[in-house]
Amino acid sequence: MKKYSNEFKVGLFVIICVFGLFYLSYSTGKINLGEGGYRIYAVFEDISGLGEKSPVMVNGLEAGKVDNIDVVYGEGRTRMVLELWIKEGVKIRENPKISIKTLGMMGEKYIQISSRQGEGFIEPGERLEGEPFIDMDELMSNINSLTDEVKKLSQNLNYTVEDNQDEISRLIKNLEATSKNLEEFSADVKRHPWKLLFKTK
Structure with missing residues (x-):
């Protein structure tokens, strides 16, 4: 052997x-063996669970992925710098809108790049500011809290009306009587306009 x-x-x-x-x-x-492409960088305050290898969409078309995530500690704030790999042939116009979106019910997050109208295109290696992430769970929680507050306000108004029902009824009757008197006065003036000029005894 x-x-x-x-x-x-x-x-x-x-x-x-x-x-x-x-x-x-x-x-x-x-x-990325056998694939060309280029890299750009997106900066966010909060990436809300987005990870490496997350898809990058350009105007809804999958066009790359998140290659790397770095945490940068600046003066007074912490920021996340995402290295995005973009497929060869995909061009992004200047001043794009970059945001983090959630895909489907599973909550998978991805980068959405909305390429706006313009003459020029961004260059490889450019550093772009991302839009703040909108947390739908937090938004729904705020809406539910607001709904609860509106319900409480409605209940308080109902209690106020019930507690002052007699007073409100008297007020309505007085308004009806005043309205009736005004109608009678208006009709009398139409029949006898001279009463506006001479005081009757």
């Missing part, structure tokens, strides 16, 4: 490790 030297075994192990690392890099998207 043929024996292999220790040097051969070590060399074979190193080769296997290199191929293994290469495969992992390719499968996780760090290496």
Whole structure:
């Protein structure tokens, strides 16, 4: 049986490790083998759970993915810098709107780039400001809280009306009597306009 030297075994192990690392890099998207493309950067205050490999959509078309996420600690605030890989041939016009969206009921997040009208296109490596993320759960919670407050206000108004029902009824009767008197006075003036000029005894 043929024996292999220790040097051969070590060399074979190193080769296997290199191929293994290469495969992992390719499968996780760090290496885009056989694909061209370019990278741009999007900056957000909050990415709300968005992760690496998340899709990048340009006007609704899947056109890339999130390659890397860095946390940058600046003066007085913390920001997230996303490295976005964009497929070759996909052009994004200047001053695009970049935002984080949620896909379907499962809540998978992705980057949406809305390429606006314009003459020029952004260049590879450009750094762009992202739009604030709108948390739908938080928005619905605020709407529910507002609905509860409106219900409480409505109940308080009902209680106020019930507690002052007699007073409100008297007020309505007085208004009806005043309206009737005004109608009678108006009709009398139409029949006898001279009463406006001479005070009757």
